[in-house]
Structure formats: structure tokens, C-alpha cells
Amino acid sequence: EIVLTQSPGTLSLSPGERATLSCRASQNIDNNYLAWYQQKPGQAPRVLFYGPSSRATGIPDRFSGSGSGTDFTVTISRLEPEDFAVYYCQQYGSSPWTFGQGTKVEIK
């Protein structure tokens, strides 16, 4: 099973600041099959990226995704109030599909 470790656990930032979220895999992810999701309290997750840099429909371009192999990153260039949420990475390169434990981006 591929274990995904996200860091940091919590990111305390102010609106307008840059956020960098990391996801590290315990082994290479086949074909870089990694996705990112955003979840706000009381809501279902929504997809941000698949593949791991293809932005999903409706995701603003202040979000960018990158990485390959075992190391993946999401960057939010300038945080907007609606970006404060929990972010999860998920690999689908091998079974069982697994999620990281999440990074909470909170208002400082």
C-alpha cells in the first residue's frame, strides 16, 4: 500500500499570502496518477487537480500543481478567503487507492 504523507499538517497564513502544500509518497506513483482535493467544513470534497497538474474545471489559475515520482506540490499563489480549507492528495496508481491525511490551511 502506498502511504501518502502531507506536510505541513496545518498552514496558518493570511489572505494574499502564498501557500505551498506537499504530498510525499512512500514509493513511486505509477504514471504520476495523483489527484488533489479541497474540502470545506460540512461539504463534500471537490477535485482540484488530476494527473497531478491538470486543473479541474472551474479551478482558478492561482492554484497550480506539480511533481512526479514520489513528491508532489500544490501552490496557491495568493490566498483568497474561500481557499481556507483542508486539502487532500490521493494516488490511483496502485490498489488500494489511498489519500494523504490532509493539510489544513487556516487564517492566521
Added chain:
Amino acid sequence: EVQLVESGGGLVQPGGSLRLSCAASGFTFSCCWMSWVRQAPGKGLEWVANIKQDGSETYYVDSVKGRFTISRDNAKNALYLQMNSLRAEDTAVYYCARWNYAFDSWGQGTLVTVSS
């Protein structure tokens, strides 16, 4: 607009059974792999099961193998999760999700609580 609406959650005793349903609309249901993903209270996401477009292939996380069964009825645009031998650790919100190179559409979730 894609809509996924789960139902069937509730309180069940350990060892009991429950069947979750997911009603799909706004897309061609038979096109897509479908999945169940769960989230224990205050915890992260966990993939539970997948089913191929025609139902011919299914996959499960180890912790539910032999206890849960995913199925679908393309004529009714419906996805199901039969859950048997439920344990306290199965307590979670269960989401129905469409798979399209990512979980690109999600339902609102249904809460399953396993407790005596």
C-alpha cells in the same frame, strides 16, 4: 448538472447490516466507474470500493473485503453499497463519487453510525 444523492445511512448495532444507495442524474451513468469513499468523524478520506461501468469488475480496500459489496443498476442510474458485519470503525460519512481520472463529482454523503 451532475447530481449524486446518497441515502440509507443510520444507526446500526455492531454486527448488523445496512444498504446504502446513490441516485445519479445529469450524466450518462453507464459511462463511468463509480466509487464509495468514506470519512470517519473528524478524520480524513478513505477510498472504500470501485465498480466498473458494466459491473464486471469491483475492487475494495482490505478492511471491508468480504463484508461490503458494491453494485450498480445502470437502468435505474443507481449505485449501492451492501454493508454486512458492521463494526464500530465503519462509522463514517459515506460518499458516492464518480471516477473520471479523479473523483470529479461527489454526493453530499450519508452518515453511518455503528454503535450499541
